[in-house]
Structure formats: C-alpha cells, structure tokens
Amino acid sequence: MSNGSFISATIPYVNARPHLGHALEYVQADCFARFQRLQGRDVFFLTGSDENSLKNVIAAEAEGISTRELVDRNVAYFQDLIEQLKLSKDDFIRTSVDQRHIEGATRVWELIAANGDIYKRSYEGLYCVGCEQFYSPAELVDGNCPEHLVPPELVSEENYFFRLSRYQNQLLDAFKSGELRVVPKSRYNEVVSFVESGLMDISISRSTERARGWGIPVPGDPSQVIYVWIDALTNYITALGWAAGDDLYKRYWEEADSRTHVLGKGVTRFHSVYWPAMLMSAGLPLPTETVVHGYITANGRKLSKSLGNAVDPVGVIDKYGIDAVRYALLADLSPFEDGDFNEERLVQRYTTDLANGLGNLVSRVASMIGRYRDGTIPQAAGELEEQDERLARQVAESVEGVVTAMSRYDHREALSHVGDLIRASNSYVDSNAPWHLAKAAAAGDETASARMDTVFLYLTGAIRQLGLLLLPFLPTSAEEILKVVGEESHRLAEPSAWLDGLPGRAIERPEPIFPRLDVVA
Known part of the structure; x- marks a missing residue:
C-alpha cells in the first residue's frame, strides 16, 4: 500500500476579497488532488489564509477598523469562494488564530536557531508592502516593484537573518538530483540560475513597532515578530500537527510519497528556495515538487487587487455557473504561462464542448436506450466492426493521455484528451445512426437489432469513462x-475494463447536465 500524498494551494493574504487568480490556483490544486484520489491514492489537500501580514494591518487602518475585524471578515470571503468552487479540501488553516500554527511556526524558528542559522544585524533595503518582500535595485522596473508597479519604500531596522547562503550547494544538489522538482522546466531553470548566482542571507523578522504589534513574536525577543513569509510557509507542516507529533504529519509529510505545492510564479523563490532551505536547517523533509502557474491577465496585465483590475470570481460563478468557470480555468488557460480571461471565450467553450458536445451525447444515448431498449444497457451482440475497435482505441488513448498529462500537471492537455473522446463518441453515434437501426429492427432485421445492442453498450462505456x-x-x-x-465507483479503471459490469444496468434519463447559458457575454 502506498503512503499518503500532500497537495497544497498557497495561503493568500486576506487584505481584500479574493479575485479570479485565487480561483485559478484553488481549482488547479483541487483537480490535481481529485485526480490522484481517482487513481486510488490517499491525498491530503490543504489551503488556508495568510493573516499575519503588514498588508492586512494597513488595509485595516485604511478602513478604520481593527486588523482582527478585517481579517475575520475577509477570511469568510475566501472560505465562501472555496465552497462555491466545490473544492475537496481536507483542511483550512488560519495563521493568526490556529494555535497549532502559532506553536509550530515558533518551533521551526527554534530549530533553525539551534542549528546556528539565525543571527541579528542592522539592515536597510527597498521594501514592497504589496509583496511583503525586499528588492534589490537591479530587480526593480523603472524604480518600481515588478509585481505592483509602485516604488518600494526604504526601510532601515535591526532584524534577525537566516543563513540562506549556507544552503546553496545543498539546494543545487536537491534540484539536480530530482529530490526537489520545479514544474515547469522554465521555472526550474530560473530557480537553479538564481541559486547558482549566489545566495545572500535573508531577513526573517520585522520590528514589532513596524508590524503594529501584529504577528507571531520571535522566541525570546518580543521586540520582533516573525516575518510573514517565514511564518506563512510553515503552515504546510503546522496544519498537519507537526509540533504535536500528529499522525497526519507522519503520513502526509514525513512518509508521504509526494509533497506538492501549487503556487503562482510571483512566489516561486519563497517556495522553491527559502522554504526548502528552512526545512534543511530544521532537519525536516523537503517538498518533492513545486508546481508553478502563471497569472490570469486582462489585456496582458496581471489581475490584482492592488492594480484595480481584479475580477470577482463569485460574480462570474453566479453569472455562468460553476461548470463553465471551472472548465474555462482548466481547459482554456495554460497551467504554466500567463493567459487572458475572456467571458466570451468562456461561453463559447462551454457551449461547444460541454452543452453541445458532452451534454448532447449523454442526453441522446440515454434517450435512445430508454426508447429502444426499455432503459436497460444491452449486451454486445454480433460481429464487432472497425468503428467499434476505433472507439475502444480512443477510450484507451484518452485515458492514457489524461494520466500522462496530469503526471506533468498539465490540466489543459488532459482536457484536450477528454475532448478527443467526446468527439469520437459523437461521431460513433452519427456513423451508426441507432434510430435507423431501430427502424430496421422493428421491421424484423435481427442483424440490425444486434448491431444496436453493441452500439449502445459501447456508447455507455464511453460515457462512463x-x-x-x-x-x-x-x-x-x-x-x-x-x-x-x-x-458508483470513483476509481479510474484500466481501459480494458471499460465495458465491464454495464450490461443489465438501468439507464437514468437526466435533466440537461449542461444547460444552455442564457447570458450574453
């Protein structure tokens, strides 16, 4: 029996309502977790909220409310989105209120310190509050933060630092040996290049004064709080009860077959360099892979609360329905590169692929079996034809294609293989024309009747797959x-078993599974 698998989406800042970019990552991580479960794997899927951020403090000040009030209110918006998107999450961790996290983040700090990897010194640098990150002048674009396009502020203070430079060679060994994968290859190359260029130690605390007293205190020094990113990254093990020695941690992290983080390209460095180095210092297992997606864009610009072009995902779901939104995010957008979200394209893909393609297929087959075979799936009869073998090959090819694509975390390619089977199945209906076979069978043609039985069995097998x-x-x-x-099974069977158990089952005639969208995009 295999060990567990761990999959996470990042925990977002909750300084404002979620936007469509959050929905993309949630749905990506969810489809990866669900696919592994479909293969029979034991999966723990985690997300949560990043609450100990200066961004949250500043947003609360701007509204004239307490940080606690703002955080509690906005977390509810994210939790509502998760429900709307039908995520199969196993847990949702909150970094400002969950004691398991506060204790765990503190304990990670103590382990790193005990290893001699934390020291204190004065520091001055260019800080973007939106990113919660220091930038070097060379990383700026025309003097602005490359993410938020605003000038960073000059910050001078005494902080604690992590000896990241000590882990340069160990990180390179982990990347090049495959112990830690970065997907896709282009992001792997970026990460390796960054590490090879030489790592500098990083600041991992902020003064309590600048943090307005919000955050997890540095152990033994209440004048400092743990830097939000260092605190937040530990959520991946604190949610599993690491500090308390919980069995969840043992199964889904320490002994897991895979430990996968799904994240946006803007936080690649944190997850693929800083976090693994922290784990090395603390003597804990590394993630096995970080899967990096691009941004949803509008006219080529990242959707962002800060840039004022955010799209409300709940509003889009209310307008088009969950199927249309999930399909647009997973079938239309690249899993790895930036891509524009387009409502007209959403309607077009939904109508063509789902309503006209798949929905019509299921409706036609169920109706014909109800009419011509009293609602019962028949057993195949007579000699098989080339078109039967062709459909069987397409079933096998689509299953193999989906499995291969999902092993590469490419949801768009996976759904293209599903589309191949939808088209092949509809073509099979048209080429066999069961309504003509039924007419011939009614006139006493036993060959036509046997042929119709085979066609209906093959079509229901394709629909099941x-x-x-x-x-x-x-x-x-x-x-x-x-x-x-x-x-009733939720396990992906071998293609050779695609017809097993179907003959004799009653067909349920459904309401339209993909109803027409009565909206104008």
Missing part, C-alpha cells in the same frame, strides 16, 4: 454523468 475522467475537473456534472450509467 468520460464521467470518471471528468471527476477531477467538473466534479458535480461528472457525478451526474456517472449516475446516468449507474456507475
């Missing part, structure tokens, strides 16, 4: 598809 393959991507509608063919 489509429902299973779509469970990670469109879980609600995939469940409805599986109900039509009486399928």
Whole structure:
C-alpha cells in the first residue's frame, strides 16, 4: 500500500476579497488532488489564509477598523469562494488564530536557531508592502516593484537573518538530483540560475513597532515578530500537527510519497528556495515538487487587487455557473504561462464542448436506450466492426493521455484528451445512426437489432469513462454523468475494463447536465 500524498494551494493574504487568480490556483490544486484520489491514492489537500501580514494591518487602518475585524471578515470571503468552487479540501488553516500554527511556526524558528542559522544585524533595503518582500535595485522596473508597479519604500531596522547562503550547494544538489522538482522546466531553470548566482542571507523578522504589534513574536525577543513569509510557509507542516507529533504529519509529510505545492510564479523563490532551505536547517523533509502557474491577465496585465483590475470570481460563478468557470480555468488557460480571461471565450467553450458536445451525447444515448431498449444497457451482440475497435482505441488513448498529462500537471492537455473522446463518441453515434437501426429492427432485421445492442453498450462505456475522467475537473456534472450509467465507483479503471459490469444496468434519463447559458457575454 502506498503512503499518503500532500497537495497544497498557497495561503493568500486576506487584505481584500479574493479575485479570479485565487480561483485559478484553488481549482488547479483541487483537480490535481481529485485526480490522484481517482487513481486510488490517499491525498491530503490543504489551503488556508495568510493573516499575519503588514498588508492586512494597513488595509485595516485604511478602513478604520481593527486588523482582527478585517481579517475575520475577509477570511469568510475566501472560505465562501472555496465552497462555491466545490473544492475537496481536507483542511483550512488560519495563521493568526490556529494555535497549532502559532506553536509550530515558533518551533521551526527554534530549530533553525539551534542549528546556528539565525543571527541579528542592522539592515536597510527597498521594501514592497504589496509583496511583503525586499528588492534589490537591479530587480526593480523603472524604480518600481515588478509585481505592483509602485516604488518600494526604504526601510532601515535591526532584524534577525537566516543563513540562506549556507544552503546553496545543498539546494543545487536537491534540484539536480530530482529530490526537489520545479514544474515547469522554465521555472526550474530560473530557480537553479538564481541559486547558482549566489545566495545572500535573508531577513526573517520585522520590528514589532513596524508590524503594529501584529504577528507571531520571535522566541525570546518580543521586540520582533516573525516575518510573514517565514511564518506563512510553515503552515504546510503546522496544519498537519507537526509540533504535536500528529499522525497526519507522519503520513502526509514525513512518509508521504509526494509533497506538492501549487503556487503562482510571483512566489516561486519563497517556495522553491527559502522554504526548502528552512526545512534543511530544521532537519525536516523537503517538498518533492513545486508546481508553478502563471497569472490570469486582462489585456496582458496581471489581475490584482492592488492594480484595480481584479475580477470577482463569485460574480462570474453566479453569472455562468460553476461548470463553465471551472472548465474555462482548466481547459482554456495554460497551467504554466500567463493567459487572458475572456467571458466570451468562456461561453463559447462551454457551449461547444460541454452543452453541445458532452451534454448532447449523454442526453441522446440515454434517450435512445430508454426508447429502444426499455432503459436497460444491452449486451454486445454480433460481429464487432472497425468503428467499434476505433472507439475502444480512443477510450484507451484518452485515458492514457489524461494520466500522462496530469503526471506533468498539465490540466489543459488532459482536457484536450477528454475532448478527443467526446468527439469520437459523437461521431460513433452519427456513423451508426441507432434510430435507423431501430427502424430496421422493428421491421424484423435481427442483424440490425444486434448491431444496436453493441452500439449502445459501447456508447455507455464511453460515457462512463468520460464521467470518471471528468471527476477531477467538473466534479458535480461528472457525478451526474456517472449516475446516468449507474456507475458508483470513483476509481479510474484500466481501459480494458471499460465495458465491464454495464450490461443489465438501468439507464437514468437526466435533466440537461449542461444547460444552455442564457447570458450574453
């Protein structure tokens, strides 16, 4: 029996409501977790909220409310989005209120300090509050933060530092040996180049005064709080009860087959360099891979609360429905590069691929079996034809294609293979024309009747495979598809078993699974 698997989405700042970029990452991580479960793996899927941020403090001050009030209110917006997106999360951790996190983050600091990797010194640098990050002058774009396009502020204070420079060679060894993968290859190359260029020690605390007293205190020094990123990164193990020696930590981190972080490109360095180095210092296992996605853009610019072009994901879901939104994010956008979100494109893909393609297929097959075979899936009869073998090959090719694509975390390619099976199945319906076979069978043609039985069995087999393959991507509608063919299993079977157990099952005639969108994009 395999050990557990760990998958996380990043924990976002909660200084404002979530935007569509958060929805992209949530849905990506969810489909990866669901697909592994479909393969029979034991998966723990984590997300949460990053609450100990100066951004949250400043946002609260601007509203004239307490930081606690702002954080509690905004966390609820993120939790609501998670429910709307139908995420299969196992836990949601809050870094300002969950004692397991506060104790765990403190304990990680103490382990790093005990290893001689923390020291204190004065520091001056250019700090972007939006990124919660110091930048060197060379990293700025026309003097501005490359993410938020505003000038960083000059900050001078005495902080604690982490000896990141000590872990340069160990990090390179982990990358080049494959112990720690960075996906895609372009991000791996960026990370390796950054580490090879020479690592400098990093500041890991802020003065309590500048933090306005908000954050986790540095052990033994209440004049400082743990820098938000150092605090936040520990959530991946504190949520598993690491500090308390919980069995969850042992199963889903220490002994896990895989430990995967899904994250946006703007935080690659934190997750692929700083976090693994911290774990090395603390003597804890590294993640096995970091999977880096691009940004959702509008006219080529990142969607951002700070830039004022954020798109409300709940509003988009209310307008188009969850299937259309999840499909647009997973089938239309690159898993790794930036991509523009377009409502007209969302409607077009939903209508063509789902309503007209898959929904029409399921409806036609269920209706014909109900009409011509009293709602029961028949057994194949007569000689098989080349088109039957062709559909069987497409089933096998689509399953293999989806499995291979998802092993590379490429959800868009995976759904293209699902689309191949939808098109092949519809073509199979049209080329066999069961309505003509039914007419011939009614006139006493036993060959036509036997042929119709084979066609219906093969089509229900294809529909079952489509429902299973779509469970990670469109879980609600995939469940409805599986109900039509009486399928209760949520395990991806071998393609050779694609027809097993179907003959004799009752077909359920559904309401439209993908109803037409009555909106104008």
